[in-house]
Amino acid sequence: MPRIVADWLADHVELPADLTTEQLAADLVRVGLEEEEIHAAAVTGPLVVGRVLAMTPEPQKNGKTINWCLVDVGPEHNATQIKGVDDADVPPGGARGVVCGAHNFGVGDLVVVSLPGTVLPGGFAIAARKTYGHTSDGMICSVRELGIGDDHDGILVLTRAGFAEADLTPGQSATELLGLGDEVLEINVTPDRGYAFSYRGVAREYAHSTGAAFTDKGLPTGAEPTATPDGFVVEVDDAAPIDGRVGCDRFVTRVVRGIDPSAPTPAWMKRRLEGSGMRSISLAVDVTNYVMLDLGQPLHAYDLAAVAAPVVVRRAAPGERLTTLDDVDRALDAQDLLITDSPDGARGSRVLGLAGVMGGESSEVSASTTDVLVEAAHFDPVSVARTARRHKLPSEAAKRFERGVDPRLPAVAAQRVVELLVELAGGTADPAVSDLDTTTAPTPIAFDVTLPSRTAGVPYTREQVVGTLAEIGCTVTGAGEVVEVTPPSWRPDLVEPATLVEEVVRIVGYDQIPSVLPAAPGGRGLTPEQRTRRSVARALADAGLVEVLSYPFMGPADLDVLGLPADDPRRTALRLANPIADDRPSMRTSVLVTLLETARRNVARGLDDVAVFELGLVTHPAPDAPAAPQLPVGVRPSEADLAALDAAVPPQPRQVAGVLSGNRVPAGWWGAGRPTDWTDALSAARTVAEVARTEVVVANDPTRMPWHPGRCARLELTDGRVVGHAGELHPKVVEALGLPARTAAFELDLSLLVEAADGEPVAARPVSAFPAAKEDFAFVVDAGVPAAEVEAAVVAGAGELLEDVRLFDVFTGPQVGEGKKSLAYSLRLRAADRTLSADDVRAVRDGVVKSAAEQVGAVLRG
Incomplete structure (x- = not known):
């Protein structure tokens, strides 16, 4: 995010003398540049310029030598008496006694002194303290201690850092001199407004907000020299443009000769760069960064002696590599746009840098560079963005190019760099200029x-x-x-x-823009499907399950774990063009696939007793489905286009699934807990069907993965359509997922249940005031007969007097015979208009026994 130094902004737009950082932030917010953070002053308290008056080296027992210094810090701060110093040795104007361990300064030097009460970056408070036999009444500061660089080897001597001695006076504020008391505003810039990554752009927005006078320093003035025949030769050879857009449509070069490589970056420039969040490197590099921040045009400086004409802008060839300025060796991609030169006459054979992203080591400006080649180019935003992301290089140049840079800026920015290098480094502008320009004017609207x-x-x-x-x-x-x-x-x-x-x-x-609350139209509410979804979620939550949401993406490995056959329809999935994760590139075809991953994660983190459910969409693409059309933007699609788009959308039914593991009833003082089994999953599935007001029939399904072949129930509608499955998961699936043994699960097609639901309003049933009669039956049936079929036979035989039926016992053993089982049912009978007689109960009993014998071959157990 850009950081704004107010006095730099004032170079472009008129600012009020009393403008605060908070007011500046508010002014910019009005035009959409949001405040990210206000960075407080780096230093508080009395930080001043001091002149070293006396300096006495004092060797210590530990082998270290310290300097006992007398420093003139101005009449306001000097002391006329210094503890441990004879009054006769104190200068007439007074001084401060300071202990310092550095040795890179001497008597007469102007330094930065933090007096007691100063707080340096990092919360380092300065106070008078006794050390090495003296009372040090302050501290002479290094660059690192001031937070303006990494140099900690010696003291900051101001005259060596670019400050003129005539402009320095002992006692003057070093906080203002170094810009350490400035608050800095950091703003958030949206991707479509790349011009605001410059002081030029932010100043324009401030002028829009306040009406302040704005001077655009990025417009060509006519002072920029035009291309000359002897300009440094540049060629663009983009044989593989992206989406038909050539990677570079303008390339300006300028040459500055005879610069002083030892010339320091002036203090004012260094302060502005560091306040804007950039580190000072060297004068030539600092100048290009300064102009980039100022105008918004990224630039690059080459050591002219290390570059051979012609410079060729081209795409990377197979196998090419580049060591960038961050010392990383990178394998280049065929879509990377490169800056190359031509050593030994081999055109474009050596890679100099990634265009618009970062330069390479081979031609960087060094401490011996005297002749500089300045590059100011305009690159395609898409090409730069892809290269920066491919190599994970979000450089300052790439941030600007990928958001769009003014194509009229290169010549203006290059001229500004030349002027600064001539002024600050003593260079001479070479009259040779190259300007390869194929830019086009903006399209009218x-x-x-x-x-x-x-x-x-x-x-x-x-x-x-x-x-x-x-x-x-x-x-x-x-x-x-x-x-x-x-x-x-x-x-x-x-x-x-x-x-x-x-x-x-x-x-x-x-x-x-007025805030208008739209009136809610009457007569609208939840659809039947929405009401059912909410009712199902409440019912499952009331039953002790926790609703979760999982990402609706899956991969082949997720289906392999579930043991699905190769021809299972659930393996036909819709693959995403740009998946979030490479191992889950497809839309899920079953909610249970992603829900099991959620259960596994909970178990892996120590939660063994899991009962979770999810309602979500699944995608079932047809193998022969038509491809979705590419619709135009800016106009309403035709009815035919919308119909084609609708036809290409695959069915997306809504499913509800649940997973239960561990104990269904926890252990406690009341006794041992009850582990989850397949009946809990079936019970939850029945609850869903009951809430959806849909009658389902339960049958055994020994082939449906990922369920256990002997403990899987298939739930069907009365017309035979399958709506889901419930039961215990297959042992191999449980082991592969790391779930507790005998984990159970259910999965239902909620959309199909809603479609088949009875749409009639629920009618209240009258409550009978007459007493109930109870009858118990124990039937012996073949072990393979589902309990649901026996129950259906009991219900059919009991007739209209049956109020409730419940299976309360299942028994197998030699008493009932091999291959048999006993199922015991409790019936509650009641009439609405009378007390049941013995004959009524006997008739129900006979009907139940007869129906069970005829429908499932049940024998009443004696």
Whole structure:
């Protein structure tokens, strides 16, 4: 995020003398540049310039030598009496006694002194303290202690750091001199407004917000020299453009000869760079960074002696590598746009850098560089963005290029760099200039001046709309309602009428848009499916299950763990074009797939007793489904386009699934807990069907993975359509997922249940005031007969007097015979209009026994 130093911003726009950082942030917020953070002053307290008056080396027993110094820190801060120093030895104007362990300074040098009460970066408070036999009344500071660099080897001597001695006076504020008392505003810039990554752009926005006078220093003035025949030769050879866009459409070079490689970066420039979040490196590099921050044009400085003409801008060839300025050796991709040169006459054979991202080591400016080649180019945003992400290099240059840089800036920025190198490094501008320019002017936009009013609901006048567009730099022609708007070169985001509407609304003020609460239309509520979904979720939660949400993505490995056969329809999945994770590239075809992963994660973190459920969509693509059409933007699609799009969307039914493991009833003082088994999963599935008001039939299903072949129930509608399965998971699946033994699960097609639901309102059943009669039956049946079939036979035989039936015992053993089992049912009988007689109960009993014998071959157990 850009950091804004106020006095630098004032180079471009008129700022009030009493402007605070908070007010600056508020002014910029009005035009959409949000405050990220206000960085407080780095130093507080009395930090001053001091002149060393006396310096006495004192060897110590530990082998170290310290310096006992008398420092003039100005009349306001000097002391006329110094503890341990004879009054006769104190200078007439007074001084401060300071102990210092550094040796890179001497008598007469001007240094930075932090007096008692100063707080340096990192919360380091300075106080008078006794050390090495003296009372040190302050501290002489290094660059690192001041937080403006990493050098900790010696003291900061101001005259060696670029400050003129005539401008320095003992006692003056070093906080102001070094900019350490400045608050810095950090702002958040949206991706479509890359021009705000420069002081030029932020100043323009401040002028829009406040009406302050703005001077655009990024416009060509005519002082920039034009290309000459002897300019450094540059060629663009982009044989593999991205989406038809050539990677480089402008490349300007300038040459500055005879610079002083030892010339320091002036203090004012260093302070501005560091306040803006950039580290000072060397004068040539600092100048290019300074101009980039100032105008928004990334630049690069080469050691002219290390570059051989012609420079060729091309794509990478197979096997090429580059060691970038961060000392990382990188394998290059065929889509990487490169800056290359031609040593030994081999055209474009040596890679100098990644275009718009980062330069290479071979041609970087060094401490011996005297002749500099300045590059100012314009690169394709998509090409730069892909290269930066491919190599994980979010450089300052890449941040700007990928958001769009003004193509008219290269010549202006290059001229500014040349001027600074001539002024600060003593160089001479070479008259040779190259400017390879194939840029095109922005495309005009036909714009209806009434569109902003119709979009925002604010009555903007024609004058407001046209004036606002002109204020942001657009050229507006035409006299009617529809005008022609040509965006400025620094606004590549303005490409259609909607973007112009946004600018009008933004500049006039978002606060002008009224807040209107729309009236809620009557007669609308939840759909039957929405009501059912909510009821199912409440019922499962009431049953002790916890609702979770999982990502709806899966991979082949997730299905392999479940043991699905190769021809299982659940393996036919919709693959995403840009998946979040490479191992889960497809949309799920079963909620249970992702829910089991959630259960596994909980168990792995120590939660053995798991009971979770999820309601979610699944995707079932048809193998022969048509491809989705690419619809146009900016216009409403035709009915045929919408129909084709709808036909390409695969079915997405909603499922509900649950996983239960560990103890269903925990152990406690009341006794041992009850472990989860397959009946709990079946019970939960029955609850879902009951809440959905759908009658289901339960049957055994020995082939459905991932369930146990002997403990899996298939749930069907009365018309035979399968709506889901419930039961114990297969032991191999449980082992592969690391779940507790005998984990159970269920999965139902909730959309199908809703479709088959009885749409009639629920009728209240009258409560009978007559007593109930109870009868118990124990039937012996074949071991393979499902209990549900026996129960269905009991219900059919009991007739209308049956109020409730419950299975309360299952028994196997030699008493009932091999291959048999005993199922015991408890029936509650009641009539609505009378007390049941013995004959009524006998008739029900006979009917139940007869029906069970006929339908499932049950024999009443004696």
